[in-house]
Amino acid sequence: MEAELAEELRFHMDQEVEEQLAHGVPPQDAAARAHRRFGSPAQIADETRDEWHIAAADRLGRDLKYGVRMLARSPGLTLVAIGTLGLGIGATTALFGLLDTVRFRNVPAPHPEQLYAVERTGPGDNLGESVSALLFRGLESGPPVLGDLAGYSFRVDSLAGESDSVVTQLTSDHWFDVVGVRPVGGTAWLPANPGESPPLAAVISDRLWHRRFGASTDAIGRTLMLDGRSLTVTGIMPPGFTGISLEYPVDIWVPLALQPQFDGASRLTDGSLNWIRVVTRLRATDGGDAAEAAASLLLARLRQDGAVTSDSAERMALVPAAHPELRGRDEVARTLFLFTLLAAAVLGIACANVANLQLARGVARRRELTVRLSLGASRARLVAQLLTESILLAFAGGAVGLVLSGGIRRLLLTIAAPATSGRTTGLAVPLDAWLFVFAAGLSILVALAAGLAPALGATRLDISSRLRESALSVTNRTGRRALRSLLVGQLAVSLILLTAAGMAGRALRDVETLDLGFEHRNLVQMSVDWRGFAPAQTRADATAMLDRLRNFPGVTGASLSNPAAFGRSTFSTTAYHVAPDYGTVPHSVELASVSANFFSTLRIPILRGRAFSEGDREGAPNVVVVNQPAARLFFPGEDPLGKRFAFMGPDRMVEIVGIAGATRPHSATADPPAIVYSPIAQDPPGLPLGELSLEMRMQGGVPSLDRLVALQGVGSGLVVRAGRVDDLLSQSLALQRLSAVTTAALGIAGLCLAMIGLYGLNAYLVAKRTTETGIRLALGATPQGVRWLVWRQSMVPVVIGLALGVTFSALTAMVFRSAVFGLSRPDPAVVAAVAIMMIGAAALACYLPALRASRLNPAVALRAE
Amino acid sequence: MSRPTDLVQGTLDLLILRTVARQPVHGWAIAKDIERRSGDVLQVQQGSLYPALHRLEQQGWLQAEWRETDSGRKAKFYSLTRAGRRRLEEELSGWERLAAAINLVVHAS
Numbered sequence: 001m002e003a004e005l006a007e008e009l010r011f012h013m014d015q016e017v018e019e020q021l022a023h024g025v026p027p028q029d030a031a032a033r034a035h036r037r038f039g040s041p042a043q044i045a046d047e048t049r050d051e052w053h054i055a056a057a058d059r060l061g062r063d064l065k066y067g068v069r070m071l072a073r074s075p076g077l078t079l080v081a082i083g084t085l086g087l088g089i090g091a092t093t094a095l096f097g098l099l100d101t102v103r104f105r106n107v108p109a110p111h112p113e114q115l116y117a118v119e120r121t122g123p124g125d126n127l128g129e130s131v132s133a134l135l136f137r138g139l140e141s142g143p144p145v146l147g148d149l150a151g152y153s154f155r156v157d158s159l160a161g162e163s164d165s166v167v168t169q170l171t172s173d174h175w176f177d178v179v180g181v182r183p184v185g186g187t188a189w190l191p192a193n194p195g196e197s198p199p200l201a202a203v204i205s206d207r208l209w210h211r212r213f214g215a216s217t218d219a220i221g222r223t224l225m226l227d228g229r230s231l232t233v234t235g236i237m238p239p240g241f242t243g244i245s246l247e248y249p250v251d252i253w254v255p256l257a258l259q260p261q262f263d264g265a266s267r268l269t270d271g272s273l274n275w276i277r278v279v280t281r282l283r284a285t286d287g288g289d290a291a292e293a294a295a296s297l298l299l300a301r302l303r304q305d306g307a308v309t310s311d312s313a314e315r316m317a318l319v320p321a322a323h324p325e326l327r328g329r330d331e332v333a334r335t336l337f338l339f340t341l342l343a344a345a346v347l348g349i350a351c352a353n354v355a356n357l358q359l360a361r362g363v364a365r366r367r368e369l370t371v372r373l374s375l376g377a378s379r380a381r382l383v384a385q386l387l388t389e390s391i392l393l394a395f396a397g398g399a400v401g402l403v404l405s406g407g408i409r410r411l412l413l414t415i416a417a418p419a420t421s422g423r424t425t426g427l428a429v430p431l432d433a434w435l436f437v438f439a440a441g442l443s444i445l446v447a448l449a450a451g452l453a454p455a456l457g458a459t460r461l462d463i464s465s466r467l468r469e470s471a472l473s474v475t476n477r478t479g480r481r482a483l484r485s486l487l488v489g490q491l492a493v494s495l496i497l498l499t500a501a502g503m504a505g506r507a508l509r510d511v512e513t514l515d516l517g518f519e520h521r522n523l524v525q526m527s528v529d530w531r532g533f534a535p536a537q538t539r540a541d542a543t544a545m546l547d548r549l550r551n552f553p554g555v556t557g558a559s560l561s562n563p564a565a566f567g568r569s570t571f572s573t574t575a576y577h578v579a580p581d582y583g584t585v586p587h588s589v590e591l592a593s594v595s596a597n598f599f600s601t602l603r604i605p606i607l608r609g610r611a612f613s614e615g616d617r618e619g620a621p622n623v624v625v626v627n628q629p630a631a632r633l634f635f636p637g638e639d640p641l642g643k644r645f646a647f648m649g650p651d652r653m654v655e656i657v658g659i660a661g662a663t664r665p666h667s668a669t670a671d672p673p674a675i676v677y678s679p680i681a682q683d684p685p686g687l688p689l690g691e692l693s694l695e696m697r698m699q700g701g702v703p704s705l706d707r708l709v710a711l712q713g714v715g716s717g718l719v720v721r722a723g724r725v726d727d728l729l730s731q732s733l734a735l736q737r738l739s740a741v742t743t744a745a746l747g748i749a750g751l752c753l754a755m756i757g758l759y760g761l762n763a764y765l766v767a768k769r770t771t772e773t774g775i776r777l778a779l780g781a782t783p784q785g786v787r788w789l790v791w792r793q794s795m796v797p798v799v800i801g802l803a804l805g806v807t808f809s810a811l812t813a814m815v816f817r818s819a820v821f822g823l824s825r826p827d828p829a830v831v832a833a834v835a836i837m838m839i840g841a842a843a844l845a846c847y848l849p850a851l852r853a854s855r856l857n858p859a860v861a862l863r864a865e
Numbered sequence: 866m867s868r869p870t871d872l873v874q875g876t877l878d879l880l881i882l883r884t885v886a887r888q889p890v891h892g893w894a895i896a897k898d899i900e901r902r903s904g905d906v907l908q909v910q911q912g913s914l915y916p917a918l919h920r921l922e923q924q925g926w927l928q929a930e931w932r933e934t935d936s937g938r939k940a941k942f943y944s945l946t947r948a949g950r951r952r953l954e955e956e957l958s959g960w961e962r963l964a965a966a967i968n969l970v971v972h973a974s
Contacts, residue, residue: 004931008892008941009915015893016911039912047916051923 005048009041063388070361070389077760078393081354084753085397085446088347090404091746093439095343097409099336100434108241110180111281115244115321116288118149118278118295131278134271135308138298139278140172145290147280150175151256154248160225166208166251168226169243170259176203178281179244183235185209186220189255198257202231206239208251226252229261244279244321265535271308272648279321288318339742342500345493346750347446352486353757354393354450359483360764362386362458369458383455390451391444398443402436412738457482483761484797490757491801492808494750495838499809501740501747502830508740511733517663517672519603523725524696525566539680542692546595549694557697560595560680564693565602566665566728575634575676576646587633590675591648593683599625599660601697609641609658616679622647623679625658630674647676648684668733695725751838755845762794762849770856777858787847787854794846802835802842809834877909877917879960882945882953885927889944891934892918918943926952 016034025033038044071078109115118139120131131139136151151172156165173191176182189201202224204212213219224231231254243250256276260266267273282291295316302308362369369382528545542560549558575587596612598604607628616623624647631640640656647654662672730737766773776786809831884890884898895918896911921927926949932942945953 004941005915007939011891011938011940012893012896012911012915014938019897037911039910041912044912044915048919051916051919 001052002049005045009045013038013041060388063385064392066385067389067392071392077357080756081357081393082396082400084350084353084756085347085394086400086404087749087753088343088350089398089401089439089442089446090408091343091401091749092340092347092442093401093405093435094408094412095336095340095742096438097405097435098412099340108181109244112321114281114283115179116147116280116282116291116318117321118146118280118291119317119319120274120299121315121317130274131276132271132274132308133268133276135299135302136172136276136278138302138308139295142298143294145294147282147291148174148178149278149280150178151276151278153256153259153276154245154250155262157227157252157262159252160228161212166226167243167248168252168254169248169250170256170262171203171253172256175253175279178279180281181238181241184238185217186233186235188253189234192255192257198255199234200229200231200258200261201234201255202226203235203237203253204233205237205242205249205251207242209236224252226254227262271302280318282318292316292318335739339739339746342497342743342746345497346746346753347442348449349490349493349750349753349757350397351446351450352490353753353760354390354446355454356483356486356757356761358386358390358451358454359457359486360761362454366458373459379459382459383452386455386458387447387451390455391447394443394447394450395440397446398439401442402439405435405439412742453482483765487758487761487797488801488804490754491798491838491842492805494747494754495802495805495834496809496812497743497750498747498834498838499805499831500812501743501745502834503813503827504736504740504743506827506830508733508736511668511736514664514668516665516668516729517604517661518665519697520725520729522698523602524698525564525723525725525728526694526696527564528692528694535683538692539683542680542694543595546694549696552696554699555696556699557597557601559598559601559695560692561598561695562593562680562683562692565592565594565598565695566693566725575630587630587674589630589633590673592675592677593680594677595680598677598695601695602663603697604663605661607659607661609656611658611660612677612679617681620682622652622654622682623657624654625660625677626656627660627672627675627677628662629672630676631656631659633674647678652684654678668729751841755841758794758798758842759845759848762790762846763852765794766790766849766853769853773853773856774858774860777856783854786856787850790850790853791843791846794850795843798839798842798846802838806831806835876960877913878921879953879956880907880909881914881917881921882926882949882956885943886945886950886953889930889932889942891940891942893940895943921949925949 013034016037017030020030020033021027118131130153139146140149140151142149152175153170155168155170157168159166173189176188182188183203186203188203189199192198204219204224209215209219212224213222219233219236222233224233231252237253243253257268259268267275280291282288292315295318299308299316372382373379528542546558546560549555575589594612596614596616599606599611606625609625611625612623626634626640634640634645635643640659642656644653644655646652660675660677663675664670664672666673773786773790776789777783781789813827880899881895884895890898892914893911896909896914899907899909918927918929922929922943926946927943928946929941929943931939934940
């Protein structure tokens with residue numbers, strides 16, 4: 001096309017020259033005349049080209065080439081710009097990815113919006129996602145308005161031949177139909193007829209199928225040894241499906257009716273322990289309220305019948321099932337949302353840096369641009385060209401950011417969850433198309449934010465004055481004002497970021513040093529698995545093991561508890577007492593069945609009364625120790641010692657013999673739960689004795705698991721794991737630690753970027769004012785004077801920015817209070833410390849350019865123009 | 866030689882279409898033809914012809930092909946398309962209205 005045009009124009013000229021010659025014009029003049037009649041061929045060609053539709057694409061290609069060349073001309077600046085943008089985009093994308101997973105990504109099932117968790121609700125503690133087996137059966141056979149219901153419960157089991165434990169889901173027969181995900185290989189098990197024993201069947205995940213059976217087609221019908229029980233594989237779930245919980249990626253689904261085989265004691269007809277989670281599929285779009293009412297009614301009726309005793313819940317609630325069991329999901333989502341905003345703020349700082357860079361370049365290229373404008377280039381053309389550079393920068397930054405975001409995410413998850421905990425593995429979703437789109441969109445925004453204003457500014461038409469302008473004239477006012485206001489914003493934002501980081505760090509320290517109500521240092525918890533053994537045998541074996549343990553070197557105290565004292569599984573049950581005015585009042589409480597020396601081993605203070613003794617055995621009067629929150633719950637304003645109430649059954653009266661201090665055994669950030677301690681020797685019949693734990697008070701280090709495993713020979717139990725309680729607790733602080741580390745990292749990144757921007761801008765301004773400075777020095781200004789002048793001028797926006805930041809940091813503190821535990825008020829000490837630190841850093845960043853200005857040689861400087 | 870009359874704004878398209886309508890012709894010949902037929906009154910700035918030619922081609926009113934001239938050299942010959950012929954008629958009637966209107970004003974007694 002280009003060649004054709006050239007040939008067309010050349011033909012025209014040749015014709016014209018020939019004609020001139022034919023008219024007798026001397027050859028030396030003919031070409032010139034032809035030229036005059038034709039006009040400038042280059043210009044004509046240009047105008048013609050503009051008529052082509054493909055011109056746009058062609059121009060883009062040329063702009064890109066030109067942009068790359070301009071960026072390559074200052075590789076240092078370009079790399080810094082790409083790096084900072086990459087960091088900003090990477091952090092934002094990583095956090096957004098986490099937020100997206102937690103908040104917006106739904107249950108991996110068809111029509112997830114129809115799925116609801118059926119939960120107990122009402123005032124009081126210890127309500128939650130699980131219901132008792134009796135209530136579940138009632139719901140299952142309830143009215144159709146409740147939808148298609150299924151129950152399930154998670155277990156962590158050891159699978160023969162696997163070093164790590166696997167998550168098993170006890171699953172009611174309809175679960176696959178309700179969730180809508182069925183095995184793709186084989187089938188789910190067939191429900192057993194009434195009276196028959198349930199099938200020893202297992203459906204396995206695709207990944208377990210690959211791991212255990214090498215994806216072999218004959219896996220169906222083979223057996224798995226799960227916790228010593230042999231199960232037949234009947235089906236394989238679709239690839240990537242690990243259940244509907246982020247928290248528990250399930251590998252094995254087994255019939256719910258197998259629970260007694262796993263736990264020894266049956267909980268299938270029990271109305272006092274809550275252990276089954278319920279999910280329902282409501283096909284009607286507005287059936288939620290009716291279903292809630294029906295479920296609540298059912299609960300009330302069952303309680304009236306005395307069948308369900310575990311429940312102080314007032315009513316049932318339907319909660320959208322998007323990962324219903326990720327308790328505190330809202331809290332996590334809110335925190336992550338804030339972090340995403342903070343990361344976006346860092347990205348904003350990075351944008352401002354790049355915008356400053358482009359502004360500065362625009363000023364430097366002003367003469368070039370002005371010349372091109374005066375030669376007739378259209379402004380739109382030049383803006384497009386300048387924007388192309390920003391887009392190049394932004395997309396390079398976006399690419400770097402995408403690469404970084406994966407690493408950043410992994411890093412965050414590692415910090416949040418030490419390797420021992422599998423809690424967050426569900427969050428480690430890989431980079432997908434959606435995140436890619438997010439990063440690309442972010443890059444475009446960045447390009448516009450960082451590039452549009454500088455491009456418009458640099459191409460403002462004011463040709464005559466611009467052409468006359470020289471470097472002697474002070475850099476134009478509007479340009480400088482724009483540079484400075486960007487800087488002010490940057491500094492304000494990074495001060496806010498750092499303040500947030502400081503506050504989150506302080507909050508973490510506060511939480512870590514919080515009084516947990518027991519001595520957590522030098523405490524080891526060992527879990528022993530006794531599932532499948534008779535309770536009497538288990539108790540005898542456990543006691544024997546306890547005696548052996550006491551004689552271990554370094555062990556100064558040992559006790560037994562059921563369930564494990566530190567962990568996430570708790571027994572929740574109901575205590576009733578007869579209040580003079582209200583009749584029988586139910587309270588949901590945690591139950592801990594403990595050995596006599598539990599309190600002394602954990603160093604939980606007995607505030608009044610006594611701890612358990614060896615005399616509190618079967619046959620003796622039933623006694624309990626309640627902790628302070630439980631005492632307040634049962635007998636507000638009264639002396640609880642010696643009071644009696646019904647516990648673990650409506651007729652089983654117990655007497656309070658002691659008041660223990662409040663503890664936070666599960667999470668440092670949760671309020672101390674109401675706990676009723678019962679002597680292990682007085683366990684009511686039917687209390688499952690699955691996984692007991694032994695607590696050891698150590699002197700010195702933790703005995704190795706090998707040595708503890710030597711206890712294996714004692715009795716029938718199987719040592720599952722042992723670990724320092726400190727480590728267990730630190731897992732519960734994962735979110736706090738994540739908050740602190742993320743905000744600190746973002747704050748520091750923001751500070752660095754702002755300082756780079758500050759330094760770069762001042763260095764640039766000083767360079768622009770070389771001539772002015774030279775004149776000042778030549779006229780007798782002292783170097784000190786110049787240094788002070790430059791430094792003072794560059795510190796003005798710093799002070800304004802920091803003042804703004806301090807003002808807004810109070811606001812930030814308020815926002816953060818809701819997301820970070822333990823943060824009760826804006827912390828003036830932190831704000832002051834951050835402000836002082838930033839002033840120091842800024843003073844240095846401004847001093848270096850000032851120093852350079854003062855060292856100018858006036859003779860050289862004046863000749864610079 | 867008298868000073869060439871500036872082209873009335875927007876009439877270049879009309880002149881080109883009219884010229885090309887007679888026979889397929891290349892750019893230089895179009896310029897010469899316009900000058901000759903107007904008795905050298907209308908002098909096209911020859912270069913300005915080309916953006917117009919290319920625009921008309923893009924709009925689908927002209928089509929072009931490379932052909933040999935009488936002297937045996939390759940040149941780009943433009944000819945009118947069907948749409949171009951319609952366009953020419955529109956432009957012609959528009960011009961005649963304008964010219965008539967101006968005549969009325971100028972010769973009114």
